[in-house]
Amino acid sequence: MAHSSLYTSAAQKIIVPLDVASEEDAIATLNKLPEVQFWKVGLELFVSCGPSILERLKEQQKRIFLDLKFHDISNTVAGACRAAGRYGADLLTVHATAGRTALKAAVTAAQEGAADSKVEPPKVIAITLLTSLSARDLAFDLKIPVELPEYALQMALLAQESGLAGAVCSPQEAEQLRQVCGDDFLLVCPGVRPQGAAKGDQMRSQTPTQAIQAGANYLVIGRPITTAPDPAQAFQTICQELEGI
Numbered sequence: 001m002a003h004s005s006l007y008t009s010a011a012q013k014i015i016v017p018l019d020v021a022s023e024e025d026a027i028a029t030l031n032k033l034p035e036v037q038f039w040k041v042g043l044e045l046f047v048s049c050g051p052s053i054l055e056r057l058k059e060q061q062k063r064i065f066l067d068l069k070f071h072d073i074s075n076t077v078a079g080a081c082r083a084a085g086r087y088g089a090d091l092l093t094v095h096a097t098a099g100r101t102a103l104k105a106a107v108t109a110a111q112e113g114a115a116d117s118k119v120e121p122p123k124v125i126a127i128t129l130l131t132s133l134s135a136r137d138l139a140f141d142l143k144i145p146v147e148l149p150e151y152a153l154q155m156a157l158l159a160q161e162s163g164l165a166g167a168v169c170s171p172q173e174a175e176q177l178r179q180v181c182g183d184d185f186l187l188v189c190p191g192v193r194p195q196g197a198a199k200g201d202q203m204r205s206q207t208p209t210q211a212i213q214a215g216a217n218y219l220v221i222g223r224p225i226t227t228a229p230d231p232a233q234a235f236q237t238i239c240q241e242l243e244g245i
């Protein structure tokens with residue numbers, strides 16, 4: 001059995017999503033993975049059981065990525081971000097394709113919400129292009145006539161110009177985004193798969209080592225940990241991989 005102290009710095013870089021449909025299942029996942037410091041609450045759990053899970057996480061001094069991926073007109077995005085800003089989450093997502101006005105409004109509104117409840121505002125980060133989409137999807141279905149890495153970069157730059165703290169991108173685009181957007185821009189990478197793990201619906205994946213070497217600040221890793229026969233062991237194996245870089 002590995003010692004948790006060995007994995008502290010690597011563990012802080014890994015965000016594990018609570019992609020379950022009830023608070024009970026979420027708590028069961030939390031209990032299986034006591035070493036995880038940073039949890040993601042996304043659409044499935046938030047729509048299923050609302051904000052009470054955020055209180056449970058805060059009681060346990062966990063960090064929270066509130067991944068609600070807002071994508072709407074600017075007035076509606078602002079209202080949602082103001083409400084989300086009240087919860088004291090660390091990170092909050094909006095889609096870059098909501099556009100410049102909505103992105104700027106998101107940051108301001110999240111700050112207002114946080115001030116209302118006297119908590120730190122969440123860092124608002126933008127989805128550049130979902131990691132479940134391929135270059136083929138971008139060109140043929142979304143009809144976007146721009147190469148995929150360039151498109152992700154342009155969405156990240158739009159987010160940066162609009163005052164957002166960072167972006168969500170696949171590890172495959174992280175190196176270019178890091179070079180262009182600089183060291184202070186947060187890069188959060190889902191679509192991360194340890195060598196040999198099932199990709200599922202992830203179309204642009206890389207290993208944890210590759211993602212960190214490309215410049216990711218945080219890795220979002222779900223099923224390779226949560227559906228493993230021993231989730232705590234799977235988490236520790238990834239931490240060990242990162243400690244070895």
Ligand SMILES: O=C(O)c1cc(=O)[nH]c(=O)n1[C@@H]1O[C@H](COP(=O)(O)O)[C@@H](O)[C@H]1O
Binds near residue numbers: 224
């Ligand atoms: O915003 C996200 O976290 C996100 C963006 C994205 O482009 N791709 C993506 O997979 N995610 C999330 O990252 C997690 C990936 O989970 P696994 O594929 O199980 O590792 C899921 O909770 C997704 O909602």
